[in-house]
Amino acid sequence: DGGITQSPKYLFRKEGQNVTLSCEQNLNHDAMYWYRQDPGQGLRLIYYSQIVNDFQKGDIAEGYSVSREKKESFPLTVTSAQKNPTAFYLCASSRGTDTSGANVLTFGAGSRLTVL
C-alpha cells in the first residue's frame, strides 16, 4: 500500500545534539512538507519542497534544515540552534499540480522528539 513512513516514532536527544528525522513516501507525490505540532497550537509549517533539489522555508524554519535529493525522501534535521525542539513532527506529501483545486495532504504517523 502507498503511504508515508516516518522514523523513528520516538526519539530522545540531549541538548546541543543535532538529530535527523526520516520521511519516505511511495505515493509518487511531487511535493513534501514538514509540520510541527505543539499542544493547543495546531500545526505549523517548517519547510516544504515542490520538486527534487528545491525547498522553501515555512513559517518556523529557524533551527531546522532539510534536503530533497530524491523524490521519495525529505529528511528533517533538528539542529542545536532550535531553542525548543521537543514536539511532535509530521511529514506530509501531495501531488505537485492539481486541476481540481483540492490538492490533499497525506500525512505520516509522526515522530515525537523529546530533548532531555
Added chain:
Amino acid sequence: GDSVTQMEGPVTLSEEAFLTINCTYTATGYPSLFWYVQYPGEGLQLLLKATKADDKGSNKGFEATYRKETTSFHLEKGSVQVSDSAVYFCALRAGGTSYGKLTFGQGTILTVHP
C-alpha cells in the same frame, strides 16, 4: 495572511449527541477548505473537503458546508460515537496555488463518553 480559527475545546459529549465544531477563516481569493482528524498517537487523516462556495463535504456521517458569506466551514455530525473521540483540525489552502501547503487551526479535542 491566511488564518483559521476553531472553537476552543475540549468538547465532551455523550454518545448519540449532536456535534458542532465551529471554524472560521481569513483568506484572500477563494481557498479550498478541509477538515482533518487525528486519532491518539497518529498522524492526520483527511475527513472531508470543499473547494468552492456552497459546496458540502461529507464523510462518515460528518458534514461541513463552505459558507463564503460568513467565511465559515463548521463541522457537524448528527449522532457521535465513542470512536469519534479525536482531535479535529480545520484547514485552508489558499486559492491559486498548485500544491498542498495548508494553514491549520489550533485543533479541537473531542471526547465522547458511552
